Amino acid sequence: MKRVIQTLNAPAAVGPYSQAVEINGSLFIAGQIPINPESGKIEETSIKGQTRQVMKNIEAILAEAGYSFSDVVKSTCLLDDMSLFKEMNEVYAEYYPENQPARAAFAVKGLPLGALIEIETIAMK
Amino acid sequence: MKSNLILTIAMILVVTVSCGDNGTIQYQKEVISLDNITSGRPYSPAIKKANMLFVSGQVAVNPETGQMIEGGIEDQTIQVLNNMKAIIGKAGFEMEDVVKCTVLLTDISFYGSMNSIYSTYFPEDPPARKAFAVKDLPLGALVEIDAVAIK
Numbered sequence: 465m466k467r468v469i470q471t472l473n474a475p476a477a478v479g480p481y482s483q484a485v486e487i488n489g490s491l492f493i494a495g496q497i498p499i500n501p502e503s504g505k506i507e508e509t510s511i512k513g514q515t516r517q518v519m520k521n522i523e524a525i526l527a528e529a530g531y532s533f534s535d536v537v538k539s540t541c542l543l544d545d546m547s548l549f550k551e552m553n554e555v556y557a558e559y560y561p562e563n564q565p566a567r568a569a570f571a572v573k574g575l576p577l578g579a580l581i582e583i584e585t586i587a588m589k
Numbered sequence: 590m591k592s593n594l595i596l597t598i599a600m601i602l603v604v605t606v607s608c609g610d611n612g613t614i615q616y617q618k619e620v621i622s623l624d625n626i627t628s629g630r631p632y633s634p635a636i637k638k639a640n641m642l643f644v645s646g647q648v649a650v651n652p653e654t655g656q657m658i659e660g661g662i663e664d665q666t667i668q669v670l671n672n673m674k675a676i677i678g679k680a681g682f683e684m685e686d687v688v689k690c691t692v693l694l695t696d697i698s699f700y701g702s703m704n705s706i707y708s709t710y711f712p713e714d715p716p717a718r719k720a721f722a723v724k725d726l727p728l729g730a731l732v733e734i735d736a737v738a739i740k
Contacts, residue, residue, distance in 0.1 A: 537618060537636045538643040538737075546725035557631035563620050567632035568646030568735040570693050571725035588618075588638045 473524035475499035478576055484525050489589035491529050495542065496521040497579035506577055511548040514580050515555040522585050523559070533559055535587040541569040542582040552581060621680040623652065634676045642680050642738040646693070647672045648730035657728050662699040665731050666706040673736060674710070684710060686738040692720035693733040703732055 469484035469491070477483060477494065484493040498517035500507050501524070508514045526532055543552060549569065557564075565585075575582050621635035621642070635644045649658045649665035650672065658668050674684055694703060700720065708715070716736070726733050 534618070537638050537641075539632070546727065549727060553630055560631055563618055563636075564631050564633050566634070566636045566643040566645040566735070568691065568693070568733065569727060570646070570723045570733060573724050586643070588616075588641070 467529075469493075469525060469529045471524055471528035473501060473528065474521040475501045475504065484529055486529050491526070491531050491535070491585075491587040493522060493525050493585040493587070495540075495582040495584040496525075497576055497582050499577070506579060511551045511580050512555050515552050515583075518581055518583050519555065519559045522583065526585075526587060529587075531587045531589070534563065535589060536560070536565045536585055537588050538586040539565050539567045540584040541567060542575060542584075543569065543571045544575055544580045546571040548580055556583075621676060623675055623679055635680055637680050640740055642677065642682050642686070642736075644673055644676055644736040644738070646691070646733040646735040647676075648726060648728055648733050650728070657730065662694075662702045662731050663706055666703050666734075669732055669734050670707065670710045673734060677736070677738060680738075682738045682740055685714070686740040687711070687716045687736045688739050689737040690716050690718045691735050692718060693726060694720065694722045695724075695726055695731050697722040699731060707734075 465487065467486045468482045469486055471483065474483055474496070481494050484491055496518045498506050498508050498514035499521070500517060501521065506514070508517050523533065526535070541552065541556070543549060616639040619637040620633045621637055622633060632645050635642055647669045649660070649668035650656065651658050651668065652672065652675070658664060677684060677687070692703065694700065
């Protein structure tokens with residue numbers, strides 16, 4: 465049974481998608497960009513600040529669905545520029561200190577709302 | 590003898606599978622790593638959970654040296670898929686178990702050359718796939734491929 469996850473502790477979708485969908489112990493979280501859910505805006509300007517906001521948004525959605533970072537099996541990190549890779553990794557590693565998820569990372573031509581980073585997440589129970 | 594066998598099986602089940610609060614079976618997340626492929630970056634080469642394997646995006650790093658290989662799109666695609674095959678094998682899966690790949694290229698003009706190599710690694714019933722050109726890849730790679738396998 466497909467369950468749509470919705471929380472005010474993470475940004476509302478900026479298009480026709482759900483924050484996350486859960487089915488049979490698998491959670492598919494939409495790509496998160498660094499919108500502060502309280503203001504609905506991207507406030508952080510640095511890659512580190514933006515990565516931290518993205519991880520907070522992912523954390524809130526995981527919690528709403530009854531999951532945690534330790535359940536995450538796969539991330540996809542989309543960067544505005546490859547030069548942001550190292551600093552993104554430093555913040556990302558704070559949230560995944562061990563048993564780190566599999567991951568793909570790359571730079572794209574552009575991200576929604578001019579974000580520097582977007583991270584998509586799959587978690588499994 | 591028979592009771593020993595049952596006890597052993599029961600212990601294996603306790604170690605590998607535990608029940609969640611709501612009674613659903615929960616499988617442990619297993620990190621799959623090859624000693625000689627470590628990037629120093631915050632991800633595992635692959636994660637195995639139940640019957641699923643998530644393989645990280647592979648670039649053409651030579652596992653012996655940890656450095657990107659010299660070479661064009663064809664050589665890089667061979668190295669990427671050799672790395673993937675090694676990780677999949679370490680997890681106890683086979684290339685035939687791959688159900689989905691994502692192929693990232695730094696230039697879409699590489700598409701034909703990448704395909705000519707890729708098809709030799711998946712000669713029949715190839716996985717579902719998406720492929721596209723990106724702005725840039727880690728380590729200056731020309732191609733990155735990730736995979737999901739299920740058995």
